[in-house]
Amino acid sequence: MKHVLVIDESPLFREYLRIKLSDNGLEVSTAINVLDGISKVRTLTPDLIIMDFNLSKGRQDAFEILKEKKNNPNTTKIPVIIMSQRIDQKRIIELVPYNVKKVFTKPIKIDALFATLAELLEVQFEVDETPGIVEVHVNDDIVFIEIAQGLNRDKLDLLRFKIIELIELYQIRVPKVIVMLSDITLTFADGPNIQKLLDTVIQASRARHKNIRILTRDSFVKKFVQSQKEYADIEVVTNLQYALDGLLSELDRNMEFGEKKAEIIGDKVLSAEHSQMPEAMQLRFDAETKAKPLDMEEIQNIAANIRIAAVDDDFVIQELIRTTFEKAGAQVSVFSDGSEYLAALENETFDLVFLDLMMPNIDGFEVLQTLRYKDIRQPVIVLSAVTQRDTVIKAFQMGVKSYLVKPLKPDDILKKSMEILRTNF
Structure with missing residues (x-):
């Protein structure tokens, strides 16, 4: 052996x-x-x-x-x-x-x-070659799982570890999950894979069935879930707003979250109903088996020699990002608008980009459009104000999955950054 x-x-x-x-x-x-x-x-x-x-x-x-x-x-x-x-x-x-x-x-x-x-x-491995894209992200204690093209069993195995990692990273006490299926049509032959997906989500998240929503326009998925008694409390919906409303009603009955419905349902949660997922699967694994705060040694290990761009016209935000990451050994470059950042890309590359949406000259949306046009793939964390609901939705439609709401806190910056930088698969 x-x-x-x-x-x-x-x-x-x-x-x-x-x-x-x-x-x-x-x-x-x-x-x-x-x-x-x-x-x-x-x-x-x-x-x-x-x-x-x-x-x-x-x-x-x-x-x-x-x-x-x-x-x-x-x-x-x-x-x-x-x-x-x-x-x-x-x-x-x-x-x-x-x-x-x-x-x-x-x-x-x-x-x-x-x-x-x-x-x-000299060993043959059975690898599922079914087309499939899987992406997982967390926004305000809700785990968003996006699956497109097909249900690949190997990627569903990876999904279990990613869910565990994110719940531990954010120390989510009462998990809520939305599974979004897009560009996917399933049949009776996919029943075992749907069951594997649901069992993976339930076991890894430890979420109550009533706190899980499946967002899809595929009619077979709804029929399959409704026909299985063990999934009776899992709701299948066709509208993201409806899915969020259902989860938020649960939040109202569970006050330990301590967040206002308006805050969650506005800029900070609405995401990705029409967004385009990247070609590469972004699954990350690096959590301890028990939840714990991020420690400086771990942060320094991950951030060492990482190049970060802070693109924001607010000097306070620039300095906050700079001081937060330079302590961890990262290299931080600051830019006051999109034109400065795009000019720098002629000679530099970055491992992570913090991007304000509202800036003079070239704003964040124009930067995102340019990155897509030139096929420059750099992880972007969008910075936005709480009241700008439409701008956040527009950013997600352009493929951005991660965002932070101003005012920013160092711990939130680090957690969202670690979610992206802790990447194995």
Whole structure:
């Protein structure tokens, strides 16, 4: 039996790979940091190492594992797959002497990962090739799950881990879920996949059935859900506003949320009824198994060397974003309007963009249009005022899924940023 060692700080990511590889007859061991990884390499002599390059910095970094492997004649030939949030060409060249066979930049495409694993391990993996796009985001304690084109079972497996990660990141006490199915037509043959989707959502979110809405215009989905007694309290609707109204009535009866209906249903929740989902699936895994506040060490590990653009004509907002992230080791560039930012893109790239919608000269909408026209794909967090309902909806129609409502708080900025930057798949 071939043996794979997975070295990654994310318990959910380790668990996903452990399950997936074990199901294909492989023995899997895991390590959580550099020291643990060195120990496992010495004692287990695996056939393959899958390793996150961005392990927590300290006295030792990820290169220490590779050096230990190379210097031991029993392990020097073990192939390695590296995953990294961001890695430059110089670093990739430095990896060559350590028998690194493949470097994946996150988010990783699962079909490409398993194709590489099949080649290196000479094991055939069953990968669902059904077209499907899955995206998950949180706005004000409501988990939005968007699925388009089809129900891909591998991506539904990933969905379970993403839901858990986001609920823990935002410490949601009473989960509410809206599942939005678009550009999708299902038949009786899809019944098992619909059941898998619903069971995944229920088990991962721990939401009460009455707090789950399915938004779809596909008639078969409604018939299927209504025919299953175990899903009796899950409502299938065709209108997002109606779905939100139902969840908000539950919020009114559960005052621990402490949020006003008008605040939630206005700019801060309405999203994505007609939005276009990106081609790549943006699923993220990096939460601890127990909810806890973000700590500076974790933030510094994720944000180190990340390039951030703050595009806002408000100097206070610029400085808030700058000070929040520079403490974590990120590089922050500020721009007072869209024209300055677009000019900078001629020579620079950014890992994350904070974009105000209302600015002089070129505003946020024109920036979004330009990015789409030039096919520049950079994660964007829209900044908006609470009362501007139409502008938020318009931003979502242009493909933006994440937003923050002014006035901004450092903790909210970090959580929304970590949701985007913590990306494995």
